[in-house]
Amino acid sequence: MHPKSSLMDETRFFNKAVETLGRDELDALIDERVSYTISYAAEHSPFYRDWFRTHHIDPGEVRSHEDLLSLPIISGKTVRENQPPGTPEFRFLSASMGDIFTIHETSGTSGVPKSFFLTYEEWLRYAEKYARIFVSQGFKKGDRVVVCTTYGMNVGANTMTLAAHRIGFTIIPTGNCNFPVRTLTNYHPTAIIGSVFKFIHLARRLAGEGISIRDLGLERLVVGGESFAQEAREYVGELWDCGVYNTYGSTEGTMCGECHQLTGLHIPEDLVHIDIYDPAMAEFVKEGECGRAVLTTLLPVGAKCGTLLINYDTEDTTSVISREPCPCGRTHMRITNPQREAETVWVNGAPFNRVDIERGVFQHENMQYLTGEYEAFLYAGQDEQETIMRVGLECEDPDLGDTRHIGDRFLDSFLKGRPALTAAHADGSFRILFRFTKPGGLELHTLKGRPKRLVDRR
Numbered sequence: 001m002h003p004k005s006s007l008m009d010e011t012r013f014f015n016k017a018v019e020t021l022g023r024d025e026l027d028a029l030i031d032e033r034v035s036y037t038i039s040y041a042a043e044h045s046p047f048y049r050d051w052f053r054t055h056h057i058d059p060g061e062v063r064s065h066e067d068l069l070s071l072p073i074i075s076g077k078t079v080r081e082n083q084p085p086g087t088p089e090f091r092f093l094s095a096s097m098g099d100i101f102t103i104h105e106t107s108g109t110s111g112v113p114k115s116f117f118l119t120y121e122e123w124l125r126y127a128e129k130y131a132r133i134f135v136s137q138g139f140k141k142g143d144r145v146v147v148c149t150t151y152g153m154n155v156g157a158n159t160m161t162l163a164a165h166r167i168g169f170t171i172i173p174t175g176n177c178n179f180p181v182r183t184l185t186n187y188h189p190t191a192i193i194g195s196v197f198k199f200i201h202l203a204r205r206l207a208g209e210g211i212s213i214r215d216l217g218l219e220r221l222v223v224g225g226e227s228f229a230q231e232a233r234e235y236v237g238e239l240w241d242c243g244v245y246n247t248y249g250s251t252e253g254t255m256c257g258e259c260h261q262l263t264g265l266h267i268p269e270d271l272v273h274i275d276i277y278d279p280a281m282a283e284f285v286k287e288g289e290c291g292r293a294v295l296t297t298l299l300p301v302g303a304k305c306g307t308l309l310i311n312y313d314t315e316d317t318t319s320v321i322s323r324e325p326c327p328c329g330r331t332h333m334r335i336t337n338p339q340r341e342a343e344t345v346w347v348n349g350a351p352f353n354r355v356d357i358e359r360g361v362f363q364h365e366n367m368q369y370l371t372g373e374y375e376a377f378l379y380a381g382q383d384e385q386e387t388i389m390r391v392g393l394e395c396e397d398p399d400l401g402d403t404r405h406i407g408d409r410f411l412d413s414f415l416k417g418r419p420a421l422t423a424a425h426a427d428g429s430f431r432i433l434f435r436f437t438k439p440g441g442l443e444l445h446t447l448k449g450r451p452k453r454l455v456d457r458r
């Protein structure tokens with residue numbers, strides 16, 4: 001091999017030995033860690049000690065990832081019920097407080113925030129997960145990266161920053177996308193980490209201030225924090241004229257990411273185990289089928305852990321794309337972009353997600369007229385069988401847009417491959433109405449907090 005290509009090959013990985021482990025060796029490593037994690041839980045986690053006893057589980061019998069499939073599932077509700085105010089103690093805390101480096105909380109959008117306790121070792125493991133993702137996306141020493149992700153009680157931005165230290169790139173920790181334009185023109189970042197809508201807003205603001213995005217020299221954007229339609233990603237890529245990579249992370253420790261091949265999100269299988277579960281069937285799905293991602297923390301033998309999770313329902317839906325090696329050289333499995341179950345609604349017995357609405361909005365030709373901002377509300381109709389969905393779309397100028405064609409393109413995309421919804425739409429039991437507004441005219445702009453773009457008001 002040419003020396004230069006061999007050098008480049010090495011730099012494509014953060015931890016090449018682990019990231020390219022053969023399937024058998026990787027499975028053996030996973031099983032060793034499942035075994036250790038279970039015994040650690042039995043010894044150190046008050047919640048899991050009782051859980052094993054209640055469910056007649058002998059921790060010594062759980063020795064492989066296959067064994068996890070026979071254990072019960074826990075949820076965010078379980079975590080919330082086992083911490084104040086539900087119980088006086090944090091029953092998921094699995095290390096002594098003297099070993100805890102930081103304390104975190106989830107955003108609490110669905111009630112009491114869940115508390116997470118991290119040892120410094122866990123910071124290093126979380127940072128390693130991000131570092132592997134960033135390197136797989138082409139980040140290297142010398143990059144300068146604006147982090148628009150919020151710093152605070154969540155883990156993401158903080159551990160991304162430690163990942164930067166381990167790779168050797170520079171962080172510009174703005175924590176949001178409302179930073180002054182000089183952040184870009186003075187420091188010449190090579191990448192920004194944010195979300196689809198943060199990137200759209202920022203592009204619009206730059207255009208308003210007469211800044212040409214193409215002159216900024218950005219090499220890539222990293223999207224995280226929420227699911228998005230492929231069409232929305234393409235639109236952001238066109239606005240910014242650079243690659244857009246997806247990263248899925250949570251305080252619970254998922255942290256999966258797309259490599260430069262864009263063939264799905266790699267799961268760091270040696271550090272977190274994911275199975276796919278169907279809550280309606282109360283069983284795990286067949287390979288390739290869609291279901292809820294169920295997570296188990298994997299601890300290296302001898303490691304300490306502040307909060308560990310076994311068979312934890314993330315309430316995000318995904319499916320396995322492949323466990324075969326990726327063209328990038330990584331062997332770790334790949335999944336589809338997870339969607340939030342909380343953003344799925346059912347009409348006439350058929351489900352759809354906010355991302356399906358987003359796909360309809362971001363149809364390529366629509367984006368000559370639309371800003372990308374949208375919202376959809378579901379209402380009960382006159383009779384019991386009828387559902388009305390009102391889709392609000394923001395236009396640069398509502399008088400200029402060809403609104404009928406925008407609606408048609410939305411419907412073509414939204415109903416495609418959905419026979420139940422198509423039939424309901426055709427017979428009038430599912431009516432879809434459009435409202436076109438000026439920028440700022442959507443209801444979501446008047447509501448506080450994280451925008452909810454699909455709201456069921458039936």
Ligand SMILES: [Zn+2]
Nearest residue numbers: 259326328330
């Ligand atoms: Zn890959």
